[in-house]
Amino acid sequence: MTSDQLLIAPDTALPTLRGAVAGLPSYVPGRRGAGADIAALASNESHYEPLPAAAAAVAAAAGTMNRYPDSAAVELRERIARHLGVTAGEVAVGPGSVGVLQQIITGMCDAGDDVIFAWRSFEAYPILVELAGARPVRVPLDSAEGHDLDAMAAAVTDRTKVILLCTPNNPTGVPISHERIEAFLQSVRPDILVVIDEAYVEYAEAGSGPDSLALYRQYPNVCILRTFSKAYGLAGLRVGYAVAAPAIAEGLRRTALPFSVSALAQKAAIASLDTEGEMEERVAAVKQERARMAAQLEAQGWKLQASQGNFLWIRADERLQSTLVDAFDRAGILVRAYQGDGVRITVAAPDSNDRVLQLLEAHAA
Template sequence: MSPEQILTQPATALPTLRAAVTGLPAYVPGRRSVGADIAALASNESHYGPLPAATAAVAEAAGRMNRYPDMAAVELRERIARHLGVTAEEVAVGPGSVGVLQQIITGLCDAGDEVVFAWRSFEAYPILAELAGARPVRVPLDDGEGHDLDAMAAAVTDRTRVILLCTPNNPTGVPISHRRLEAFLQSVRSDILVVIDEAYVEYADAGSGPDSLALYRRYPNVCILRTFSKAYGLAGLRVGYAITTAAIAEGLRRTALPFAVSALAQKAAIASLDAGEEMAARVSLVKQERSRMAAELEAQGWALQPSQGNFLWIRADGQLLATLVEAFDAAGILVRAYQGDGVRITVADPASNNRVLRLLAVHAPLPAS
C-alpha cells in the first residue's frame, strides 16, 4: 500500500482492549474520608499511623528519591527471612500482597487454567485470575461464613493451578483451623500451589487459624502471602511478600514489575519489623475493641461470626442492607457494603466504634437488652 493510499484509508479501526480486560469487574476500593467528622471504616486500614521508626526511616530515605530502589529488595527479604525463620531465597516481595498475588497467578497460570477460591472473599481474586487469562472458580462459603474446604477440594480439576485460601477471610473474618487446612492439603495434588493469604494474621488470636509456617515446611506446594498494609500501617507505601520455595520465589521475582517496591517502602517495612513490640501493642488495642464491639452487637441481637481480622461482618441483604448503608452514610460513617451479602466495618478508635454501636442499636433486629 502506497503512502497516498494509507492517508486516504477511512479511520474506522481503532486500538481495542483485550476482551479479558473489557469484561473485568472493577475493583471497588473503600471510600475515602473527606471531612474531619467522617469515620473512615471502609478499607480495613490501621487506625494508627505508621510506627515512629517507619516514619523516621522514610524521612531519612527521602533524600535519595532520585535513585532507583533495590529491585531485588535484598535487605528487606533478608529481614523478613530472619523474622520468620526462612531463607531470603524463599521470600518474594511486591507492591502489597495483591501485587505479589498478581505475580503468582501470572507466573503459574496459562490461558484456560483455573484459580479456585472461596466466595465471598477478597474481591481482587477473580480480577487477577481473569486478567491472566485464567478461569476464576468461586466456591460458596459454608453456613458459618468460612471456607467450605470439602467443596473446594471437589472443585479442583486437571486445569487447577492455584488455590487461594484467605484466613482470616476478608470480609467475613472467619479463620481456617490448622487441622482442617492440613487435611485439605493432604487431599490436594502436590502440583497445585495453595496460597494461604494472611493479610490479617497479626490480628488473629493465637491458635484460631493455621500455623502456616509449619504447613509450608511440611507441604512444599504451600505459599504464604502477607502484607505490611494492615497491622503495620503501611497501606500507602504498598509492600507485601510471599514465602514459598526458592524456585517459585525466583519465578515471582522474574514476573515482578521492575522497581515496583519503592526504597521508602522497603526501609519502612524493615523499620516496622524492628519495632515489633510496639506494633503488637497496637494490635492488642484493636483486638480489645473488636471483642467489645462484638459483645455489644450480639447483645443488641446481631448474629455475628467471631472475626479474627480488624473488622466485623454483618450479614445483610435486600432492604436491611439498603437501610444500613443509608444510615451509615447519613451518620458520616464510611463502611464497606457488599451487594447482596452484607457490611464490613473496620475496627477503629473507641469514639468511632461507639458511633457504629449507637447506629446499629437503632437498627438491631431485636431490642437491645
C-alpha cells in the same frame, strides 16, 4: 485540542483491548471522605499513625528518592527471612500482597487454567485471575461464613493450578483452622500451589488459624502471602511478600514489575519489623475493641461470626444492606458494602466504634 475533541472518522479502526480486559470489573476500594466528623471504616486500614520508627526511616530515605530502589529488595527479603526463620531465597516481595498475588497468578497460570477460591472473599481474586486469562472458580462459603474446604477440594480438576485460602477471610473474618488446612493439603495434588493469604494474621487470636510456616515446611506446594498494609500501617507505601519454595519464589521475583517496591517502602518495612513490639501493642488494642463491639452487637440482637480480622461482618440482604448503608452515610460513617451479601466495618478508635454501636442499636432486630 483535548482528547474529547479528537476528530475520528466513523469507519476508522481503533486499537481494542483484550476481551478479558474489556469485560473486567473494576476493583472497588473502600470509600474515602474528608472532614473531622467522617469515620473512615471502609478500607480496613490501621487507624493509627505510622510507627515512629517507620516514619523516621521514610524521612531519612526521602533524600534518595531520585535513585531507583533495589529491585531485588535484598535487605528487606533478608530481614523478612530472619523474622520468619526462612532463607531470603524463599521470599518474594511486591507492591502489597495484592501485587505479590498478581505475580503468583502470572507466574503459575496459562490461559484456561483454573484458580479456586472461596466466595465471598477478597474482591481482587477474580480480577487478577481473569486478567491473566485464567478461569476463576468461586466456591460458596459455608453456613458459618468460612471456607467450605470439602467443596473446594471437589472443585479441583486437571486444569487447577492455584488454590487461594484467605484466613482470616476478608470480608467475613472467619479463620481456617490448622487441622482443616492440613487435611485439605493431604487431599490436593502436590502440583497445585495452595496460597495461604494471611493479610490479617496479626489480628488473629493464637490458635484460631493455621501455623502456616509449619504447613509450608511440611508441604512444598504451600505459599504464604502477607502484607505490611494492615497491622504495620504501611497501606500507603505498598509492600507485601510471599514465602514459597525457592524455585517458585524465584519465579515470583521474575514476574514482578521492576522496581515495584519503592526504597521508602523497603526502609519502612524493615523499620517496622525492627520495632514489632509497638505494632503488637496496637494490635492488642484493636482486638480488645473488636471483642467489645462484638459483645455489644450480639447483646443488641445482631448475629455475628467471631471475626479474627480488624473488622466485623454483618450478613445483610439487599434491603437491610441498603438501610444500613444509608444510615451510616447520614451519620458520617463510611463502611464497606458487598452487594447482596453484607456490610464490613473496620474496627477503629473507641469513639468511632461507639458511633457504630449507637447506630446499629437503632437498627437491631
